Amino acid sequence: KAGVTQTPRYLIKTRGQQVTLSCSPISGHRSVSWYQQTPGQGLQFLFEYFSETQRNKGNFPGRFSGRQFSNSRSEMNVSTLELGDSALYLCASSLAGSNTEAFFGQGTRLTVV
Amino acid sequence: QKEVEQNSGPLSVPEGAIASLNCTYSDRGSQSFFWYRQYSGKSPELIMFIYSNGDKEDGRFTAQLNKASQYVSLLIRDSQPSDSATYLCAVKNTGNQFYFGTGTSLTVIP
Numbered sequence: 001k002a003g004v005t006q007t008p009r010y011l012i013k014t015r016g017q018q019v020t021l022s023c024s025p026i027s028g029h030r031s032v033s034w035y036q037q038t039p040g041q042g043l044q045f046l047f048e049y050f051s052e053t054q055r056n057k058g059n060f061p062g063r064f065s066g067r068q069f070s071n072s073r074s075e076m077n078v079s080t081l082e083l084g085d086s087a088l089y090l091c092a093s094s095l096a097g098s099n100t101e102a103f104f105g106q107g108t109r110l111t112v113v
Numbered sequence: 114q115k116e117v118e119q120n121s122g123p124l125s126v127p128e129g130a131i132a133s134l135n136c137t138y139s140d141r142g143s144q145s146f147f148w149y150r151q152y153s154g155k156s157p158e159l160i161m162f163i164y165s166n167g168d169k170e171d172g173r174f175t176a177q178l179n180k181a182s183q184y185v186s187l188l189i190r191d192s193q194p195s196d197s198a199t200y201l202c203a204v205k206n207t208g209n210q211f212y213f214g215t216g217t218s219l220t221v222i223p
Contacts, residue, residue, distance in 0.1 A: 041215065045213075056208060097209070100145075
């Protein structure tokens with residue numbers, strides 16, 4: 001059974017550009033969450049999608065957006081990149097229900113220069 | 114107040130000792146509790162989950178949950194150098210949203 005797949009693994013962008021990250025969840029998982037991880041800040045929750053609907057949203061500016069497709073694949077977009085957006089972006093998928101764990105992809109390392 | 118709080122460490126223990134990692138959470142209605150391990154440069158991987166008050170053991174790992182005190186802990190017995198990693202506590206609230214602590218860095222000294 002394939003795990004969570006994130007593409008690309010690494011990205012280098014310049015300030016002001018925009019970027020799109022992709023996440024393919026484990027087959028059958030309809031919940032996809034996105035996190036930003038930076039040293040000292042831990043995992044910061046960006047948003048969660050379930051059946052193509054954004055169900056939860058963290059405290060990030062509107063430059064961060066996402067969507068989910070009918071096959072549960074999800075994309076995250078960051079517009080007008082800032083140096084502070086440099087981070088590891090992790091996607092996690094899970095089954096519906098409270099007693100289910102999240103499975104993480106390998107992440108996308110974004111560097112903004 | 115953060116949803117999930119952990120001591121960031123670093124925590125150092127000698128090989129063979131017991132490592133104790135602690136976590137508190139703020140949402141009293143939280144139902145599911147998870148411990149993830151993250152090696153440097155890698156993504157988090159699930160170690161254990163616990164849903165009911167008390168202890169849950171899996172090999173060298175024991176998770177403890179006290180809902181009245183809103184406290185979760187992870188004990189690692191017979192610590193090995195390969196256990197050196199950052200341990201993340203995660204709580205799933207009534208809205209099915211995960212909240213993660215900032216993690217505790219553990220170093221097991223040979």
